Amino acid sequence: MKATTRTVDDVEIISLQGKITIGSGDTQLREVISNAVNSGKNKILLDLSGVTTIDSSGIGELVGSYTTATNRGGKLKLLHLPAKLNELLHVTQLITVFEVYENEREAIASF
Amino acid sequence: MERGDTERIEITISSRFENIELVQVIAEHLCENAGVDEDGSHWIGMAVREAVANAIKHGNKLDVRKKVNATFELQGFELEITISDEGQGFDPEKVSDPLNPQNLMKTSGRGIFYMKTFMDQVSYSFEPGGGTSLIMTKNLAKGSGIASTKA
Numbered sequence: 001m002k003a004t005t006r007t008v009d010d011v012e013i014i015s016l017q018g019k020i021t022i023g024s025g026d027t028q029l030r031e032v033i034s035n036a037v038n039s040g041k042n043k044i045l046l047d048l049s050g051v052t053t054i055d056s057s058g059i060g061e062l063v064g065s066y067t068t069a070t071n072r073g074g075k076l077k078l079l080h081l082p083a084k085l086n087e088l089l090h091v092t093q094l095i096t097v098f099e100v101y102e103n104e105r106e107a108i109a110s111f
Numbered sequence: 112m113e114r115g116d117t118e119r120i121e122i123t124i125s126s127r128f129e130n131i132e133l134v135q136v137i138a139e140h141l142c143e144n145a146g147v148d149e150d151g152s153h154w155i156g157m158a159v160r161e162a163v164a165n166a167i168k169h170g171n172k173l174d175v176r177k178k179v180n181a182t183f184e185l186q187g188f189e190l191e192i193t194i195s196d197e198g199q200g201f202d203p204e205k206v207s208d209p210l211n212p213q214n215l216m217k218t219s220g221r222g223i224f225y226m227k228t229f230m231d232q233v234s235y236s237f238e239p240g241g242g243t244s245l246i247m248t249k250n251l252a253k254g255s256g257i258a259s260t261k262a
Contacts, residue, residue: 022164023128055160056225060218067216084153091228092209092221 001025002050003032011108012041013079018048020058029058033065033076042074043111045105049080059088066097075099079107118145118185123178125172126196128164134181138192141183145190147251154229155190155249161222162194162245170196170243188252192230195244200237203244 001018013034019025036044046065051058062078069076077099081089090096101107120137123128139157142152163179171177177197184191207214209221226247227233236244 021128021160022131022168054166056219056221059221063216064218067218080195084150088225092224092248093215099172 001028003028005032005036008104009108010037011045011111013045013047013104013108015047015050017052020051020061021053021055022057026057026061029061029062030068033068037068037072037074042072044067044069044076045076045079045104045107045111046076047079047100048082048085051082051085052086054085059092059094063094063097067102075111077101077107077110079104084087117184117187120183121180123180124163125175126167126173126177126179127175130179131160131163131167134163134194137181138179138183141185141191141217142251145185145188145251154259155192158226158229158247159192159194161225162192162247165222166198166243166245168179168195169201170198172198185251188250190249190251192247192249194247195242197242200235200242200243200262203235 001016001020001024002012004015006013014036016029020029035043066076079101081100089098099110118141120141122134122137124133135156139152139156142155143149144173147155159181163181166179167173171179180195182193206223207220209215209217209224214220223233230247230249232248234246236246
């Protein structure tokens, strides 16, 4: 997994690319979010358009990332959910937990 | 391969996460060759991925000397997948429901749920001397098996 970061209007936009699966990307995601939160970023927007594969471990890390940000007084929202990831969040009802956006400007304005 | 043929494929891997995709790809190709659409093949492949990951992590506890065996048997439209490990087994009754509000924010515990969502049936067989086999079945004539259609 590759993560690239940019900041727009105080919102840390983290674009993830590749796999978020057990042993490949799941722990990387945790580190990326921890680093952002530890450096004082409390508005995090995860752009998932480049995610090619995700499994239950990756889903678990998304949940963990949300909890990490929230526990530190921050917010974590999702942008550009791939269709299959959307399905996985729906069947586990996690779609009710995350705020999901298709438009980056709208997502930034929502913080 | 014509849809409805009989096919049997078996692969044995060591307990490394990087081997999961090998087994997943076999599942997806077998399904695509049998006429299942891309989405349907993907979800079956994902069920296999989750089963193999559990076998490596929870069954064989990441011991690379221990093997995971995967068998795919396609008879007509009936696909049976068996994933076996060398672990000590577990109590399926104690697997928590990830849809329970108390479990919603847990970072683990969704693998078996996904398998049950994407496949028709999931069962287990525990060998007296150790070793667990997870058996999943899917009727490929039933359609793609996309998650939202079953939820």
